[in-house]
Amino acid sequence: MNTTLTPVTTLPWAAEPLPWTGPGRPATRPLDVLGVPGQINLDYAATAPCASVAADAVTELLPWYASVHRGAGQLSRRCTLAYERAREEVADFLGARADDHVIFTRNTTDALNLLAHALPAASTVVTFASEHHANLLPWPSAAVRLPVPASPGAAVRALDAALRELRRGTDPGRPVLVAVTGAGNVTGERWPVAALARVAHRHGARIALDAAQLAPHAPVDIAALGVDYVAVSGHKLYAPFGTGVLVGRGDWLDAAPPYLSGGGASAYVGPATHQVRWATGPARHEAGTPNLLGAVALGAVCAALGAADRAALHDDEQALLARLRAGLAALPGVEELRLFDAAEPRVGIVSFVVAGRESATVAAELATAHGIGVRDGLFCAHPLTRRLIAEAAARRGWRNPPATALRASIGLGSTVEHVDRLLTALAGR
Known part of the structure; x- marks a missing residue:
């Protein structure tokens, strides 16, 4: 687990470091998770990594x-x-x-x-x-x-x-x-x-x-x-x-x-x-x-x-989630899926569509070129996801939205670096 986090300051959504970034902050997460070096897992909502405990x-x-x-x-x-x-x-x-x-x-x-x-x-x-x-x-x-x-x-x-x-x-x-x-x-x-x-x-x-x-x-x-x-x-x-x-x-x-x-x-x-x-x-x-x-x-x-201190874990995740959502909102041609108002409380899950790109193609490129794992598809919620894709396209005036969506999800072990690498990869798509 990385407790020394430095934001990517060259990105517009990373201009201000999170209050919990930087060296010297004691670890607040009591659970380490296992992983593979070089692979960024942003697919926790499907299957979370194994906790060391x-x-x-x-x-x-x-x-x-x-x-x-x-x-x-x-x-x-x-x-x-x-x-x-x-x-x-x-x-x-x-x-x-x-x-x-x-x-x-x-x-x-x-x-x-x-x-x-x-x-x-x-x-x-x-x-x-x-x-x-x-x-x-x-x-x-x-x-x-x-x-x-x-x-x-x-x-x-x-x-x-x-x-x-x-x-x-x-x-x-x-x-x-x-x-x-x-x-x-x-x-x-x-x-x-x-x-x-x-x-x-x-x-x-x-x-x-x-x-x-x-x-x-x-x-x-x-x-x-x-x-x-x-x-x-x-x-x-x-x-x-x-x-x-x-x-x-x-x-x-x-x-x-x-x-x-x-x-x-x-x-x-x-x-x-x-x-x-x-x-x-x-x-x-x-x-x-x-x-x-x-x-x-x-x-x-x-x-x-x-x-564990669940309140501290919640605060950490919400800060990371806000960074992810703000970064996606700053990318042209990317629209988040939502059911309720954008300000309603949520956990560390964000689904989105990319204009003019099939979600499976984007997910494959993220995996092969950047070592980033996200989910693509309809997420075992076919009626809802199809509806939300149509609504997202209507908000942006897209005539031919993709048939499926992408989903990035975070949890224990997720870091600022993981989120910023995803946003950088999507910005250069």
């Missing part, structure tokens, strides 16, 4: 690697303890309530599919058309999809109106789930989660939060936000060992059949095929040998981030 935790445990919940030997007992300790670390990091289930999954998509599987019969799901595919596609076909809102306030009002209409003349006890994102993966814009939760609960609905993009950048407290379920991905939280988590209320999860049937999910199996008593709690949906190393890596990162 995650790698260290896995390396320490590997000699002890054995079964979890399935052995009496010292190796198995240590691995079981490590797995359950990781569950506690994730619960603490996300502010889980005492009776919440913490279920390890593969990623956010898997976690939301698990929740969709556990919905009570006749449930109605309400979400927004601006969601990532992971929060659009798993839900029943009869789900209510609200239009893309123009502001955080509009999102709250739209949800309130939709739930009021949905409850009109129907059974007040009918299960309703609202599914929303905490921060958009296309624009990085933050959503008013606590306000949406209050509206949902006022109408007797539950709310699930896709925190895949929010949790790496800002604290997520289930109890404080008032949400019922939260889904996150380890690979976006600096723990790239193939795990995710669903945290939330246990009644729906315990009433649903196991997400996967098999060992670990069953408390008793009789001689007849129908004689099965399923476990309750997280084990009900964690059949088979669990991803021990993924859980331990995620737990280690959660513990390290939980002990």
Whole structure:
């Protein structure tokens, strides 16, 4: 991690150094990330680099690697303890309530599919058309999809109106789930989660939060936000060992059949095929040998981030994000994608289009000529990204906008040099 940062003063957007640049400033980031010398990774929103604490935790445990919940030997007992300790670390990091289930999954998509599987019969799901595919596609076909809102306030009002209409003349006890994102993966814009939760609960609905993009950048407290379920991905939280988590209320999860049937999910199996008593709690949906190393890596990162000064990390990232956005705005023929007003709060994600250039071509040139990795495409949010590209083109009067966009995203380990090298490369395109 570079803590001695010197801005590129020859660029118009780098004339004033950031207050945290220069030699002698003590490190404020508690988490180093791994990387390859000469390669600049600005694709954190897709997959964040591995935190050293995650790698260290896995390396320490590997000699002890054995079964979890399935052995009496010292190796198995240590691995079981490590797995359950990781569950506690994730619960603490996300502010889980005492009776919440913490279920390890593969990623956010898997976690939301698990929740969709556990919905009570006749449930109605309400979400927004601006969601990532992971929060659009798993839900029943009869789900209510609200239009893309123009502001955080509009999102709250739209949800309130939709739930009021949905409850009109129907059974007040009918299960309703609202599914929303905490921060958009296309624009990085933050959503008013606590306000949406209050509206949902006022109408007797539950709310699930896709925190895949929010949790790496800002604290997520289930109890404080008032949400019922939260889904996150380890690979976006600096723990790239193939795990995710669903945290939330246990009644729906315990009433649903196991997400996967098999060992670990069953408390008793009789001689007849129908004689099965399923476990309750997280084990009900964690059949088979669990991803021990993924859980331990995620737990280690959660513990390290939980002990860090999140306010300082936020301030550092926001300064870097402001530099990136200002630099892009200063480039002719570049337009940022946005859903809300440009001043609305956001995390370290910026998507943009370049006039007259295909995004895939630009991304390839950045990689091959400059060693810079960004994302190009529609970011697993096809309806939203296509709309935002069209709106960006309309703002600039472009007749033939590119079909896809570019996305630069930052996090732990990102520096002024990384941002300035991207801006310099785009300026010379």
